[in-house]
Each structure stands twice: as structure tokens, then as C-alpha cells.
Amino acid sequence: MRTSIATVCMSGSLEEKLHASAGAGFDGVEIFEQDLLVNPASPEEVRALADRLDLRLNLYQPFRDFEGVEERLLAENLRRAEAKFSLMNRLGIDTMLVCSNVATAGPDDDDLAADHLRRLGELAAGHGVRVAYEALAWGKNVSTYRHAQHIVELADHPAVGTCLDSFHILSRGDDPAGIEDIDPERIFFVQLADAPTLTMDALSWSRHHRLFPGQGGFDLAGFLAHLVRGGYGGPVSLEIFNDTFRQSDVLRTALDGMRSLLWLQDRTRDRLAGTPEPAGAGRQAMTLTALPRSGGPAGHAFTDIRTDDADGVGTVLAQLGFRFRGQHRRKPVQLWEQGGIRMVIDGQRARGVAPSISALGLAVADPAASADRASMLAAPRVPRQNTPDEEALVGVLAPDGTEIFFAPLDPTPAWADEFGPAPGDATSLLTAVDHVNLAQPWQAFDEAVLFFESTLGLSRQPTAEVPSPRGLVRSQVMRTEDGCVRLALNMVPHVLDAGAYPEHIAFATSDVVAVARRARAAGMAVLPVPANYYEDLAARFPLDPDEVAVLRELDLLYDREGDGEYLHFYTETVGTLFFEVVERRHGYDGHGAANAPVRLAAQFALDERRRTRPPHPVRG
Amino acid sequence: MRTSIATVCMSGSLEEKLHASAGAGFDGVEIFEQDLLVNPASPEEVRALADRLDLRLNLYQPFRDFEGVEERLLAENLRRAEAKFSLMNRLGIDTMLVCSNVATAGPDDDDLAADHLRRLGELAAGHGVRVAYEALAWGKNVSTYRHAQHIVELADHPAVGTCLDSFHILSRGDDPAGIEDIDPERIFFVQLADAPTLTMDALSWSRHHRLFPGQGGFDLAGFLAHLVRGGYGGPVSLEIFNDTFRQSDVLRTALDGMRSLLWLQDRTRDRLAGTPEPAGAGRQAMTLTALPRSGGPAGHAFTDIRTDDADGVGTVLAQLGFRFRGQHRRKPVQLWEQGGIRMVIDGQRARGVAPSISALGLAVADPAASADRASMLAAPRVPRQNTPDEEALVGVLAPDGTEIFFAPLDPTPAWADEFGPAPGDATSLLTAVDHVNLAQPWQAFDEAVLFFESTLGLSRQPTAEVPSPRGLVRSQVMRTEDGCVRLALNMVPHVLDAGAYPEHIAFATSDVVAVARRARAAGMAVLPVPANYYEDLAARFPLDPDEVAVLRELDLLYDREGDGEYLHFYTETVGTLFFEVVERRHGYDGHGAANAPVRLAAQFALDERRRTRPPHPVRG
The missing domain is CATH 3.10.180.10 (2,3-Dihydroxybiphenyl 1,2-Dioxygenase, domain 1)
Known part of the structure; x- marks a missing residue:
């Protein structure tokens, strides 16, 4: 499995976060925009540091409030996106996360949203990059992964795909089994987060109380099993907004995150044991790391x-x-x-x-x-x-x-x-x-x-x-x-x-x-x-x-x-x-x-x- | 207004809490049961200390899961209550808080609950004390103050009255105006708490995030105005479960609470300005403290x-x-x-x-x-x-x-x-x-x-x-x-x-x-x-x-x-x-x-x- 972690999970400067992620053994990271904006290093320096650390920059995020807006605002949004695509070229990042619109969208209109995503995809393709569309649980019109996926299919552009985030799916109580029906080539990115079982508005829950897989109450082994069975082979990334992690030692947090992904893979293997091989035999499905078996203490x-x-x-x-x-x-x-x-x-x-x-x-x-x-x-x-x-x-x-x-x-x-x-x-x-x-x-x-x-x-x-x-x-x-x-x-x-x-x-x-x-x-x-x-x-x-x-x-x-x-x-x-x-x-x-x-x-x-x-x- | 504060609001030992409450100028306190149980001082010592500090012990709380149960369990509950009434006699406390049943009640049956409260009232009267019944926002059958009040009226016993808690009323979005319709003699106690505007389950919100009046989002001046117009003249007590207060300096917390009550009284006076005098002219309604008027800074x-x-x-x-x-x-x-x-x-x-x-x-x-x-x-x-x-x-x-x-x-x-x-x-x-x-x-x-x-x-x-x-x-x-x-x-x-x-x-x-x-x-x-x-x-x-x-x-x-x-x-x-x-x-x-x-x-x-x-x- 290609492991990844979002810089927003950790404390410290962007350089410290990259060092810690590499030190903990992650294959790549998501660059959270604000971590770059507040940092004096140039995009070229960030890219060079990641290269030296053998760390792939997987994703640039988040790009907000893009689709389903009035034409005048769309022009502004495309101009804003173009600046970010240029920046991604400098960083060497090929995928941008686009969250479903929470603020500026008009009435729910899937065709309009798809048309906008298609135009964004064309612009992205011109820069050699692509966009991954994600349904936020509190999105104005689009709040479920099935809905987001439907719009991606309507957009029908090779540079437009889906981003799946376990928090936004499981916090709503949605059934993740539908993941297996999605063409794995269209899943451009996957973000994993656990969370304690809380009854609270999803926005606060998401912004403050996410946890690494295994620390909360979500069935993430089940979630990951759907991805494996569906044939997804891309990075699996931790995106954890947690008030405590933001204050903790950066390397410890990164190691904690890596431990959670290793253990999750092991549990997911158990879950998949006996399941037939994924359907698309030609596809490169992910390989899950196994842990040595050892009995518990006696x-x-x-x-x-x-x-x-x-x-x-x-x-x-x-x-x-x-x-x-x-x-x-x-x-x-x-x-x-x-x-x-x-x-x-x-x-x-x-x-x-x-x-x-x-x-x-x-x-x-x-x-x-x-x-x-x-x-x-x-x-x-x-x-x-x-x-x-x-x-x-x-x-x-x-x-x-x-x-x-x-x-x-x-x-x-x-x-x-x-x-x-x-x-x-x-x-x-x-x-x-x-x-x-x-x-x-x-x-x-x-x-x-x-x-x-x-x-x-x-x-x-x-x-x-x-x-x-x-x-x-x-x-x-x-x-x-x-x-x-x-x-x-x-x-x-x-x-x-x-x-x-x-x-x-x-x-x-x-x-x-x-x-x-x-x-x-x-x-x-x-x-x-x-x-x-x-x-x-x-x-x-x-x-x-x-x-x-x-x-x-x-x-x-x-x-x-x-x-x-x-x-x-x-x-x-x-x-x-x-x-x-x-x-x-x-x-x-x-x-x-x-x-x-x-x-x-x-x-x-x-x-x-x-x-x-x-x-x-x-x-x- | 007779001011009061629950010992659960503050950090430290019961003695420290009593000293701080008196030091901050409160007229009385509610004894939260656990603060007594974990303390080596005898009830007589606690009473004597409160006497010396000129602090009235207003309320013993909480008594849980009493009413609406099977007859066998009722007998156990009455035995348990009798032990607490004897304890209250030793403490010199005349009122016990009874929360609406959250666990052991059978199907919703107002007559049964009222019958049980009547029997509790008879037992209380035998000890010269009384019980104040409060609807918890998450009560199994009884979760609104109107419902609790209805059962109190059905019980129809002089030792059975109502306790109103602003948290349990306002957290549900209930209209507190109905307070004015309750016979003020039947309101045995009032607890005030503010809270930030949160969307979370009421139990967690209540147990961890309550605040002193004026620190949160509740309209407590409006709440208190209803009590004044209704003719209530008893103690107004702060009952604040707050994770931070539990860790803070006990006297600072007490002073903070007293400040909140003083300011609340002043704002409530503004709210009441121009309101006609309360209806029951013969009753001793509460007097609200006014603060010196002073313009804000220029x-x-x-x-x-x-x-x-x-x-x-x-x-x-x-x-x-x-x-x-x-x-x-x-x-x-x-x-x-x-x-x-x-x-x-x-x-x-x-x-x-x-x-x-x-x-x-x-x-x-x-x-x-x-x-x-x-x-x-x-x-x-x-x-x-x-x-x-x-x-x-x-x-x-x-x-x-x-x-x-x-x-x-x-x-x-x-x-x-x-x-x-x-x-x-x-x-x-x-x-x-x-x-x-x-x-x-x-x-x-x-x-x-x-x-x-x-x-x-x-x-x-x-x-x-x-x-x-x-x-x-x-x-x-x-x-x-x-x-x-x-x-x-x-x-x-x-x-x-x-x-x-x-x-x-x-x-x-x-x-x-x-x-x-x-x-x-x-x-x-x-x-x-x-x-x-x-x-x-x-x-x-x-x-x-x-x-x-x-x-x-x-x-x-x-x-x-x-x-x-x-x-x-x-x-x-x-x-x-x-x-x-x-x-x-x-x-x-x-x-x-x-x-x-x-x-x-x-x-x-x-x-x-x-x-x-x-x-x-x-x-x-």
C-alpha cells in the first residue's frame, strides 16, 4: 500500500513535517495549502527537499467553493485554479483536491456542476495535472460520495476523478460498499481518518476530533477492504484534523500515524481472508503489509x-x-x-x-x-x-x-x-x-x-x-x-x-x-x-x-x-x-x-x- | 436575589469549595453528593463550617433513577432515599434534587410517576424535608420542565415541588415563558447554567461544556425575567459542569461565578424595565442587584x-x-x-x-x-x-x-x-x-x-x-x-x-x-x-x-x-x-x-x- 499523510496532521513548520513523514517511513504527503503559504521556502525548495527525502508530493489541497456557481464567479474560480495549477507544476504535484462547494453554489444542478468540473479538467489537463473531487459531509448540494461520483461521471473528462475520505463517508453513516462499484481508475485519491463516536455537528467533529485509524470508532478495515476489492491501487493518505496532534511532537505524530496504517493493513488482510481476488485481474491492486503473528500476553x-x-x-x-x-x-x-x-x-x-x-x-x-x-x-x-x-x-x-x-x-x-x-x-x-x-x-x-x-x-x-x-x-x-x-x-x-x-x-x-x-x-x-x-x-x-x-x-x-x-x-x-x-x-x-x-x-x-x-x- | 453555587462547579476539597463560595459572596451552596462522599469531614462538621461561613446549604443533589419503576425497585429506592433524608437532617439541608429517571423507568406513565413522587414526598415530610423534581434533557420519559411540572401537580403533595435548570430547558430549545404559569411556591429550586452554542448530544454538552451565565450563548436574562415575573423568590444557583473549572483555582472560579450572577441581575433589570409588577402582590418576589451605570471606554x-x-x-x-x-x-x-x-x-x-x-x-x-x-x-x-x-x-x-x-x-x-x-x-x-x-x-x-x-x-x-x-x-x-x-x-x-x-x-x-x-x-x-x-x-x-x-x-x-x-x-x-x-x-x-x-x-x-x-x- 502506498502510504501518505497530510501535513495538516502534524505540528511545526513544513520542513519539519516533511522530515518527520520521511522519518516515519511514509511514501508521500499531501501538501495542505496553508502550510505552504506561511512558509518562506519556495515551491522549488519544497520539491527539492521532498526529492531528497524520497517523499512523493501526492496532493495539493484544498481547493474550495468551485463548482455550481454563476458564470461570472466561475471565471474568477478558473483564474484562481490556474494559479494553483502553475504552482503545482512547480511543486511537481499532479493532483489537486476539490471539495464540494459549501458556500457559493446555486441550486442543486448536477449537469451544471459537471460542466464546471469538465472545464476545470480541461484547464488542469493543459497543465498536465488532474483534479480529485470530494464530497464534504456538509457540502451545500453534494455531500455523499455517490453524488460526487455521479457528477464526476457526468463530467466525463480524463483529468477529473474522485477523492474518497473515510470521515466524510462514515461520519454520515453512509454504506461504503458502493466504493467497489466505482471504476478504480477514477478514484484519484483516498484519505483515511478515524474519529471517536460522537454526536456533534460534522464540521466541528471533523475539524477538531479526527483520529488516526484504530484510535476511534470507525470500521476502517471494512472501508479499506472495499477499496482493495474495488481494485484501487493509489495512495492511502491520513488526513487528520486533531487539536492535540497540532500541539504534539511532529515525529511522534508521524510515527503514530504510520503505526495506525500498518496495523490497519494487517486487520484488513484478516478481513479479506477468503475473499476472491479482485475482478480486474490486469489491474495493479494494492498489496497490504502483514505483521508478524504473535499471541497476546498470558x-x-x-x-x-x-x-x-x-x-x-x-x-x-x-x-x-x-x-x-x-x-x-x-x-x-x-x-x-x-x-x-x-x-x-x-x-x-x-x-x-x-x-x-x-x-x-x-x-x-x-x-x-x-x-x-x-x-x-x-x-x-x-x-x-x-x-x-x-x-x-x-x-x-x-x-x-x-x-x-x-x-x-x-x-x-x-x-x-x-x-x-x-x-x-x-x-x-x-x-x-x-x-x-x-x-x-x-x-x-x-x-x-x-x-x-x-x-x-x-x-x-x-x-x-x-x-x-x-x-x-x-x-x-x-x-x-x-x-x-x-x-x-x-x-x-x-x-x-x-x-x-x-x-x-x-x-x-x-x-x-x-x-x-x-x-x-x-x-x-x-x-x-x-x-x-x-x-x-x-x-x-x-x-x-x-x-x-x-x-x-x-x-x-x-x-x-x-x-x-x-x-x-x-x-x-x-x-x-x-x-x-x-x-x-x-x-x-x-x-x-x-x-x-x-x-x-x-x-x-x-x-x-x-x-x-x-x-x-x-x-x- | 439569593445567590448559590453547586460545589461541582469548582476544584479542590469540599472545605476549599465552601471557603471559596463564602469568599466570593454567595449566600448558599448546593452540596454535590460526591463531594461529600469522598471527604473525611462528618456531615456535622460540614454543617458547622457552613454556619461559621454564614453559608446556607440549599440543596443535596443528585438523587437519580427514582420514579416510574417496578414496585420491588421502588422499595429499594425509598430505602435509599430515607438514608439520604437522614443525612440531610444532619447537614441541615431541607431540599433534595430528584432528577427524572434516565435508566430504570418503565413505560411512560404520569400517574405512576406521580404516585411514586407522592410516596417520596410523604417520606420526606416525615424527615421535615422536601424534594425538587427536575426534568433532565435526556430523561427517559420526562425531559421537559412542563412534563415534570405536570407530574408534580399530579403528585399533589406539599413536600414535592419543581427544580428548574436553565440548561435542561434552553439546550432543548424549549420556550421558558411557561415558567410564569407555574405557582412560584411550587418552584423549590432554580439552577442556572449558560453554554456555548454547540450541536452535540445534550449529555456531553451538559457534562463538559456548561459555562457561567454570560459566557455562553443562552438568553439567561430572559430566563431569569420569567422567574421574576412568575414571582419566584428562592435561591438562584449556578450548576456548571465544566472541565476547565474543575482544574482552575477554586476562589477564582467562585468569583467568576459571582460576577456572572451580578451582571445577569443587572441585565435582567434592563429586560424587566417597564414590565408591570408581578401579579401576586403579596408574594416576596426577588430583588435584583443593580450595577453602577458607567459608559463604555471612548x-x-x-x-x-x-x-x-x-x-x-x-x-x-x-x-x-x-x-x-x-x-x-x-x-x-x-x-x-x-x-x-x-x-x-x-x-x-x-x-x-x-x-x-x-x-x-x-x-x-x-x-x-x-x-x-x-x-x-x-x-x-x-x-x-x-x-x-x-x-x-x-x-x-x-x-x-x-x-x-x-x-x-x-x-x-x-x-x-x-x-x-x-x-x-x-x-x-x-x-x-x-x-x-x-x-x-x-x-x-x-x-x-x-x-x-x-x-x-x-x-x-x-x-x-x-x-x-x-x-x-x-x-x-x-x-x-x-x-x-x-x-x-x-x-x-x-x-x-x-x-x-x-x-x-x-x-x-x-x-x-x-x-x-x-x-x-x-x-x-x-x-x-x-x-x-x-x-x-x-x-x-x-x-x-x-x-x-x-x-x-x-x-x-x-x-x-x-x-x-x-x-x-x-x-x-x-x-x-x-x-x-x-x-x-x-x-x-x-x-x-x-x-x-x-x-x-x-x-x-x-x-x-x-x-x-x-x-x-x-x-x-
Whole structure:
């Protein structure tokens, strides 16, 4: 597939956008007119730079409000178009996007519009270029791709074709199957955009909320499958108007876009599997890139906490029943274990670092295949130094900087022996990592969702919005189908620093009351839960008063979904890290989202107290 | 009018919200349930704090999904309600908000819903409290206030009344006139919210985008007028779900809300002027607060630039034709003049301060009245030190920290003599301050719009969205009707620091070409405009090639609206400040918004070059 991206998707200058597009591996770009107008580089310089970067300039866009107008205005519009065709010749661009008229068109008249497009086509042909006509979802007379295509057919000129944009088609709920009926030679260009499912006027939705394929709610694999079956072989270009992308690092955005197209191709291959070859056998249909197959993760092999406060973290782990296995024989790294859970306290590059989740070790069937898949999806490899006799794990960086390592499915892995011999048996109340909660900077949220879905095959749950004293937190759970790996991505409000936002690791148990009692006996500081919460709980659920008394005594929170019950508690934060212990009863499958505001309020209050009071009581 | 605000409008803990509400002068608050649940304070403590702050706890909310359900669920709901009534007794709250059922109601059955509300009313009466039933715009069966009122009338119980919420009525386009037909004794509570005019599903619009009255697009003066004419005398409460307010300083938000209610009362008085007294003469109708009348500004008396780089700013002013009048006799402050424009370069409290617009001196008919009005609208006064023989100007702080001074309408003010005698006549090409462009932190944008509208009587123009290399900039022009004062408020993208964002002062001339030639001859650095811009200009407008050549030679930008023409140029930035010179021809009344992207791209590129290159060429 020939990949392309519109310059309007990215931040920065036109030069920066071209460099980033090439760096991310795109074959070409669409030049968004304004990016050229505001730039001092001449068209010849832009062309030369694109040549050097081996980047094709696919499209010049947009040309607005052209067709269906009065004759006097048509003359002006043709004069305007001619200037742009000359400019395209200088840029070496052969296709101009013409959007359906939203402002100056007269009454709906397909013959008139076709006549105007034909005259535009003649002018274009004189300059050796062509025009691709696109129906905007809010076009005055023409707002569907079938209508636009009908006018293109009436115009009947070799330099006049169609541009298909998934946003304008899918946002209206139109059926994209008709794409297969269009002569693929007449489809001059294709633009892809995803978008969240929103009920809002299409113009605002389109201008601010588009997303890369796979980040929103559109079925773009289905859309692309229609193009493939119809025989289209031209560029497939991302045209994403997104307020956040406009503010984000340009290369990251380009890589994010490329990842979305690679993953889309892979999913489209799945969709097409078993479909007969496209009809026009002589045509050059597009080839879709395949990703290496790799099963999803089967659990957490280890979790790495980076800090120079190993004592602080170790104390809490011990209170939760973890046992210290040993110090790494070569590095300032500790391993703590309980019931098959492995927690690593990592003191490397940790000077002044408050405890934070630095790496997730996920157990997979084929670590090499998982790493290859992630690398193909433009995930940067973690640089890793090993001495020859140590086991090498491969890992990639998630968008928020968390390292994701792929570990073999091995209950007694060799790398653990680098921390000394395994201890003998002991009672383990905690049995697994239930979920991990990662704070996400607001700029990286959609990128992170796509990353975890495409590289690990985690699927998105419906998002929740959690009120906190400092703003709403958007929370997105990503999980395997069987729930053995669950990541909760939390988008931090704009005013807060993502690095200072609490993150946590939740452990599963079948007896949260026992864990809580043992931890308290060991001196653990549990995050306090207000009495008001328990009164509301008693009003909401028909709970036994004795049961509520136990919950209240141990600062346990409670949730229920159908027959399923969820009991859990939180430790106080160590720096910005904390732990949770959860007990799922009767198949409860959620994450206690209703209790998150209680936790956030208590954490912010604790943070406030710590900032305004001395850490130890002043003695009189 | 008894003013009130819902705790959900603000950030922080419940205690912080109560303190801020009292500090801003509200009579009472609505307790949003979650703010209590997540808080460790007991209901008795909350009540005692409110008592000490002289703040009435008006309402407990929300109680959801109560009415129209199956009998078994009704029993559960009544049990749940009873727990809340007991809680309200402890809080000393006499009214609970019951929202129309969105989830659990059966088929639409007014008699059933009324029966359930009657039973709830009996239970409430037993606890000495009452319930206010509100139609949510997205209620399952009940979504209009008339429908809710009909059910309340069917319920026919003294403890069952109506709650009216402007959002739920006006967002649906309902006519609020029917409010006047409701027995005001049955209206137990009123919630006010404004909102921008958006086409989006009402639920998302309501949960994220509500605004304080006067910040959005609803006619709330008309809404309140109906309540007054109908005889309602209870609290009027702000219930604003807004993602930004949730992240903003709690006291600022409370003051912003109080300002909105004060201004709304004043406008509602205007609306009611000439209306006969409400019908029920015996009833205690509400009294609306009036603001001191003060005419709007008649022009710019002076503009104050704070910096310790007086030479840098003075050089540019001189290049633009300003003459140095003198140094202040007592303070490190300079006055520069041209054609009645007074620019003050202020070196007080300016160490290390890059040039920035610190104060606007606006000429008004009655400075004392203007200042009183602003103070009543909760605008903080500028602390100002004067020696006894110096003229004292009064000023207030705008939300972004800009000082707004009210100066008398005097072409030769006495304060200017503190800078030495007026110079003799000279040719002045610049004649006035055309407009001032102020960068706004994103948290303060809506607050700033309300501030300038309410205190100065400036009116809002339609907003524009301007692409920049670092994100979209939302731009809101506020102006007097005659255009003698125009402020452009620009909301800075989240990633950027508002203090580092370019601001400017634009001067008016009737001969921009002459100003540009003179400034260039004097060595001024003009912001460069790309050649691509002029090619597009020639394509878009039928301009004489000679005219385009002059524009291009002088880096002038051009815009046209009908017959009106706008020619303008920008200086390079001094720090983050720059100047613009504009010529308006044939009644052009805009601000060249189409050219703003060109300016922003050039400024960001300049900023980049300055950061990466030495300020002076390195000599070989």
C-alpha cells in the first residue's frame, strides 16, 4: 500500500513535517495549502527537499467553493485554479483536491456542476495535472460520495476523478460498499481518518476530533477492504484534523500515524481472508503489509519499579507479604516475590527518582515474534546492556516511556536466578498482578491506546471519566480477553504534571480481609476512606451491617455488578506510586471505577498534607 | 436575589469549595453528593463550617433513577432515599434534587410517576424535608420542565415541588415563558447554567461544556425575567459542569461565578424595565442587584509596557515615529507620544522582565463610576502608590493580570506633565491604538471574556480559530460598538506558556505605505512575509500587479471584506511583544484573521532561530 499523510496532521513548520513523514517511513504527503503559504521556502525548495527525502508530493489541497456557481464567479474560480495549477507544476504535484462547494453554489444542478468540473479538467489537463473531487459531509448540494461520483461521471473528462475520505463517508453513516462499484481508475485519491463516536455537528467533529485509524470508532478495515476489492491501487493518505496532534511532537505524530496504517493493513488482510481476488485481474491492486503473528500476553512475568528509595518500596512490599529474594549479582536491583508475582526494585539510573513503574515484563509464547511485531509497528527498542552470561530480554518503549519487556512463559525463569536461589515455600495470599494503572500525559493518550492495541493485542473497554479534586481523569482500560493482563491508562488533567500523578499496581487475592489484617498488623499505612462513603454504600446496596463494619474497619472499598462483587484497598503513596489489593467475587469483571473518586480525593489530600507539614511530628 | 453555587462547579476539597463560595459572596451552596462522599469531614462538621461561613446549604443533589419503576425497585429506592433524608437532617439541608429517571423507568406513565413522587414526598415530610423534581434533557420519559411540572401537580403533595435548570430547558430549545404559569411556591429550586452554542448530544454538552451565565450563548436574562415575573423568590444557583473549572483555582472560579450572577441581575433589570409588577402582590418576589451605570471606554488614554529593556522598546517606537516626551520625574518610567497616542515604558518591578503589555489606560467619561462598577463585579483593585501631588488613576486587574486603568476623557491629561512639558507639533502618521492583542492562559479564557464584557461593556465578536505551528489558537475579539476600543483575546494552546506567547499593540494610520517606508528607512526589522503568500493573494483577489509588488516589497499583508480593505504589517518581536500598523480602507471592520497564521508561523520561526543561534553574528 502506498502510504501518505497530510501535513495538516502534524505540528511545526513544513520542513519539519516533511522530515518527520520521511522519518516515519511514509511514501508521500499531501501538501495542505496553508502550510505552504506561511512558509518562506519556495515551491522549488519544497520539491527539492521532498526529492531528497524520497517523499512523493501526492496532493495539493484544498481547493474550495468551485463548482455550481454563476458564470461570472466561475471565471474568477478558473483564474484562481490556474494559479494553483502553475504552482503545482512547480511543486511537481499532479493532483489537486476539490471539495464540494459549501458556500457559493446555486441550486442543486448536477449537469451544471459537471460542466464546471469538465472545464476545470480541461484547464488542469493543459497543465498536465488532474483534479480529485470530494464530497464534504456538509457540502451545500453534494455531500455523499455517490453524488460526487455521479457528477464526476457526468463530467466525463480524463483529468477529473474522485477523492474518497473515510470521515466524510462514515461520519454520515453512509454504506461504503458502493466504493467497489466505482471504476478504480477514477478514484484519484483516498484519505483515511478515524474519529471517536460522537454526536456533534460534522464540521466541528471533523475539524477538531479526527483520529488516526484504530484510535476511534470507525470500521476502517471494512472501508479499506472495499477499496482493495474495488481494485484501487493509489495512495492511502491520513488526513487528520486533531487539536492535540497540532500541539504534539511532529515525529511522534508521524510515527503514530504510520503505526495506525500498518496495523490497519494487517486487520484488513484478516478481513479479506477468503475473499476472491479482485475482478480486474490486469489491474495493479494494492498489496497490504502483514505483521508478524504473535499471541497476546498470558500474564505478568515481572514488574519493575525504578527508584533510589528501595527501602520505602521494600517496606510496603514486605507488609503486603512479599519476600525478598535477593540483590542482583551485578546491578543495584532487588527481586521480591510472592505467589508467582515478581516485583523488581531497580536502582539503576534512579538517583532522585521517586518510585515509579518503569517496566512491565509480560509473559508471551514467542518473545522474539512479539518484539518483531512491536518493532515493525515503529515501537523503539529498549537499549539493554547484558553481560554474556545473563539472560537477554527484549523490550520496547510505550508512548509514556514505560518499558514493555517480552518474557518467556516460564514459571521459574533463568533471569531470576541472577538474584540468588529461589526461597522455599511460604503462604502467599497474593496470587497475581490483577491490573496496572499508568498515568498518561494528555498528548500521548490516543497514541498509547493504539500502541497497546496494535503491539500487544489488548482490546479497549468503554472509557470512564473520573472526577478528581484537580479535574476530570479519562480512564481507558485495555485488556486481554481472559483478563490476565489489564492496563488502566489514565489521562492526566492539563494542569497536572503526568510524572507527579499517582500510578499503581493492583494484586489479586482470594481473601482481601486477611491481606488487609496482615498488612495492618505489619504496620502498613492504608489510604483512609471517609465514613460518608460507608453510609452511602449502605444506602446503595443491601449489605449486612456487620459486613459494612468490616469494610469500614479495614478501609476496604466495595463495588457490585450483577452478582459480581469487588473488594479492594489501597496503600498510601510512596512518592507517586501505590499498591492496591483486590478480591473479585462471583465473576466481577470491572475495576471499581465508581470508587476511584474516593481514592483520588484521599490521595490529593494526603499529597497536600505532605507538602504543607513536616514529614515527622515536631517534638515539644 | 439569593445567590448559590453547586460545589461541582469548582476544584479542590469540599472545605476549599465552601471557603471559596463564602469568599466570593454567595449566600448558599448546593452540596454535590460526591463531594461529600469522598471527604473525611462528618456531615456535622460540614454543617458547622457552613454556619461559621454564614453559608446556607440549599440543596443535596443528585438523587437519580427514582420514579416510574417496578414496585420491588421502588422499595429499594425509598430505602435509599430515607438514608439520604437522614443525612440531610444532619447537614441541615431541607431540599433534595430528584432528577427524572434516565435508566430504570418503565413505560411512560404520569400517574405512576406521580404516585411514586407522592410516596417520596410523604417520606420526606416525615424527615421535615422536601424534594425538587427536575426534568433532565435526556430523561427517559420526562425531559421537559412542563412534563415534570405536570407530574408534580399530579403528585399533589406539599413536600414535592419543581427544580428548574436553565440548561435542561434552553439546550432543548424549549420556550421558558411557561415558567410564569407555574405557582412560584411550587418552584423549590432554580439552577442556572449558560453554554456555548454547540450541536452535540445534550449529555456531553451538559457534562463538559456548561459555562457561567454570560459566557455562553443562552438568553439567561430572559430566563431569569420569567422567574421574576412568575414571582419566584428562592435561591438562584449556578450548576456548571465544566472541565476547565474543575482544574482552575477554586476562589477564582467562585468569583467568576459571582460576577456572572451580578451582571445577569443587572441585565435582567434592563429586560424587566417597564414590565408591570408581578401579579401576586403579596408574594416576596426577588430583588435584583443593580450595577453602577458607567459608559463604555471612548479610546485608549495610554498603554503601559513593562520591561527593563527600555532601549529595545524605545528604538522600535522611534522607528514607528513616536517621540520621547520624557522620563517620569520620580519613577523609572518613560512616556512616548505620537498623534495623541501615549506609550508608557515602565521600568518599575521590571528586573528581568521581557517587554510585555502590563496596563491599558482606557479613557472613560466617569472614571470613579467605571471603577466602582468593576469593583462591584469582584475585580481586584490595582494597588497604586502616588505621592500627593501626582494624579491618582484607579485601576483593576483583568483575569490575565493586565491592569485596566480608568482615565478621564482629556486630550492633555495632567499626569502626562509628570513626564515634562508637551513637545511642539510634528507630523504624526499614526493616529490611534487600533487594537490590542492579549494572550490568555487557557484556564482564564471564559473568565476574561466575561470580565471585559461585564466591567467595560465590550461586546463579543464571533470567535476565530487560527492555526499556528504549535497548535490552534482560539481568538475572541471584544470591542465597543464604534470600534474605538478593540481587544483580541487569544487562548494559548495547552503546551505553551501564556507568558511566552506573543502579544501586540496595533496602531491605526491612513497611510501604511508611508509608515512602512519611514520605519524601514529608520532601520526597523519588519516581520518577513513569505513570497508564497503574495502568489496566493494574487490568485485570490483581482489586485493590480504593481500593488502586489508594493505589498511584497514592504512585507505588507492584505485582506478584503466586500469593499473594505485592510493593509498591515508587523514588527519583529522584542521579547514576546510586537507592534502592528494597520490601515483600514472603505470601512473594513475586521482584524485580518486570515493573515494571522502567516504571522504566527513567522514568529515561531524567528523564535526558533533566536533560540538556536547566537544573537550577533560570530566574526571570523
